[in-house]
Amino acid sequence: MISNLSKTYHHGGVDLPVLQGLDLTLEAGDMAAVVGASGVGKSTFLQILGTLDLPSAGSITFNGEELTMMSAARLASFRNRQIGFVFQFHHLLPEFTALENVMMPALVQRLPLAVAQRRATDILSRVGLGKRLTHRPAELSGGEQQRVALARAMVLEPSLLLADEPTGNLDRATGEAIHELFLELNRERGSTLLVVTHNPDLAALMPRKLRMVDGGRIVDETPAPAAASPERVGEVADVADVGLPSAASAADPAIPTQASALAHATPNLSEGSTSPESPGSPANSESGSTTGGRI
Numbered sequence: 001m002i003s004n005l006s007k008t009y010h011h012g013g014v015d016l017p018v019l020q021g022l023d024l025t026l027e028a029g030d031m032a033a034v035v036g037a038s039g040v041g042k043s044t045f046l047q048i049l050g051t052l053d054l055p056s057a058g059s060i061t062f063n064g065e066e067l068t069m070m071s072a073a074r075l076a077s078f079r080n081r082q083i084g085f086v087f088q089f090h091h092l093l094p095e096f097t098a099l100e101n102v103m104m105p106a107l108v109q110r111l112p113l114a115v116a117q118r119r120a121t122d123i124l125s126r127v128g129l130g131k132r133l134t135h136r137p138a139e140l141s142g143g144e145q146q147r148v149a150l151a152r153a154m155v156l157e158p159s160l161l162l163a164d165e166p167t168g169n170l171d172r173a174t175g176e177a178i179h180e181l182f183l184e185l186n187r188e189r190g191s192t193l194l195v196v197t198h199n200p201d202l203a204a205l206m207p208r209k210l211r212m213v214d215g216g217r218i219v220d221e222t223p224a225p226a227a228a229s230p231e232r233v234g235e236v237a238d239v240a241d242v243g244l245p246s247a248a249s250a251a252d253p254a255i256p257t258q259a260s261a262l263a264h265a266t267p268n269l270s271e272g273s274t275s276p277e278s279p280g281s282p283a284n285s286e287s288g289s290t291t292g293g294r295i
């Protein structure tokens, strides 16, 4: 829950109020698009929600915990475990390959190297970059860089995925594939998604539509309930209906079912037989998160 959130930048001796008394509640598993004019404060809001910047005032509680009061060390660990962030400008590490960039969050969380590598390879294949693993960002197109950034944000299957114009550089077909990934992450993991977008197709896919207006407040423009998606938090039947196999590797029990389920489009990467577990089943001890984030 976000209450009375404010952010004022100070620039050249002048106060620039951007967010002023913003209130918003998101339930675990919510999928929301944030729209609004350029410069209105969308990226500012996302960065504060992603704990990358501090508000000037106000409160943010995540699954009941107050984020604005957490120590820097706890916040860093919380961010790594729970939040995936796709920046408006991708912020990849230029000296590392695509694979290494995507492995980074998993290594920060001290997952074994082989597991980090497998997960990163799987998710990169899912975003269509299985043949670009060893390319550095400068050796990738703009859209490919954005997809690497997306893979990095999703590799730990975060409870909360924040994406700032994630499909801005992508052609229509690739953009649609990325939308599908969002939906799957939400369906399989119950992840909460908040996506800033100017793309009407992506906005239309999200059950909730939030408009940021001048003065830095959010107006809920969610259409009538009939338009809301029925596929929400961990509904196993829904996952089964769309035929997602649960491809946990028998050879490597350390790889959680959910991570492997994300790799279903690239079965060649998931050795071993399919698991009897359902992709909607709980427990992901590596990432430490089992459901979406309630804010």
Ligand SMILES: Nc1ncnc2c1ncn2[C@@H]1O[C@H](COP(=O)(O)OP(=O)(O)OP(=O)(O)O)[C@@H](O)[C@H]1O
Pocket: 009, 010, 011, 016, 018, 036, 037, 038, 039, 040, 041, 042, 043, 044, 045, 088
């Ligand atoms: N670090 C900063 N210092 C001072 N002003 C800033 C800073 N960052 C952003 N701003 C200003 O705050 C306002 C909101 O910026 P923000 O990046 O949140 O907008 P936005 O809604 O994401 O816009 P866009 O759709 O163009 O990405 C802008 O007017 C911007 O100039």
Ligand SMILES: [Mg+2]
Pocket: 042, 043, 044, 088, 164
């Ligand atoms: Mg922005």
